[in-house]
Amino acid sequence: MWDLFLRALPLLQKAIVTTLGLGLGAFVLGTGLGLMIALMRISPVRLFRMIAFSYVSIFRGTPLLVQILLIYFGLPHYGIVMTPIPSALLALTLFSAAYLSETFRAGIIAVDSGQWEAASSMSMGYWTCLRRIIIPQAFRIALPTMGSRLIALIKDTSLASTITVMEMTRVAEQIGASTFRYMEMFLMVGAMYWLINQVLTILQTWLEGRWTRHMR
Numbered sequence: 001m002w003d004l005f006l007r008a009l010p011l012l013q014k015a016i017v018t019t020l021g022l023g024l025g026a027f028v029l030g031t032g033l034g035l036m037i038a039l040m041r042i043s044p045v046r047l048f049r050m051i052a053f054s055y056v057s058i059f060r061g062t063p064l065l066v067q068i069l070l071i072y073f074g075l076p077h078y079g080i081v082m083t084p085i086p087s088a089l090l091a092l093t094l095f096s097a098a099y100l101s102e103t104f105r106a107g108i109i110a111v112d113s114g115q116w117e118a119a120s121s122m123s124m125g126y127w128t129c130l131r132r133i134i135i136p137q138a139f140r141i142a143l144p145t146m147g148s149r150l151i152a153l154i155k156d157t158s159l160a161s162t163i164t165v166m167e168m169t170r171v172a173e174q175i176g177a178s179t180f181r182y183m184e185m186f187l188m189v190g191a192m193y194w195l196i197n198q199v200l201t202i203l204q205t206w207l208e209g210r211w212t213r214h215m216r
Contacts, residue, residue: 001184008175008185015171016192018085022167023154026092030153031146033093034100039130041105052101059098065159067091072163088160096153103145107138147204151197158193168192 040052072087119129161170172189176182
């Protein structure tokens with residue numbers, strides 16, 4: 001297997017960067033979009049709630065693979081042409097935002113209602129209260145679920161191989177096809193996914209411990 005690893009290493013180095021770039025990029029963008037959708041879900045404006053609910057329903061209720069294919073192969077019919085990596089990043093962002101919005105919504109709802117009342121009694125505005133009091137606590141509550149979503153997102157990047165993105169799974173397919181050593185290649189790539197996600201798990205645990213101590 002060592003000789004196969006050395007043969008695949010140049011491609012794997014680039015593929016790891018692509019995988020991490022897609023996963024982390026989609027997570028950061030999805031966090032921003034997901035927070036906005038979560039705020040729309042709890043908005044007193046019914047139209048906002050309906051839009052947010054429809055978004056979450058569509059993107060959680062359909063397979064990510066279908067969403068990737070629709071963006072890459074479907075949008076060109078409407079004059080919107082995107083290369084593989086931006087297509088995959090867009091699909092992963094929209095998909096992750098739907099799940100993260102529910103995570104943030106649950107975190108916001110879990111914050112004691114007395115926090116809102118205390119802020120109101122101090123003449124603190126809605127957005128100021130959200131920014132200074134509610135959202136920091138909601139993020140702390142949502143952190144374990146956010147970490148799980150990031151790990152799932154790193155694994156979901158493997159679906160980008162279907163539109164020729166050269167991430168780790170795509171490299172395993174190509175090297176496996178040229179050497180007929182599929183088992184070894186996919187075991188190797190599986191181990192790499194596992195190592196990446198173990199590092200993320202350790203980082204999540206560290207952040208949870210530090211944030212918990214800080215909020216006491």
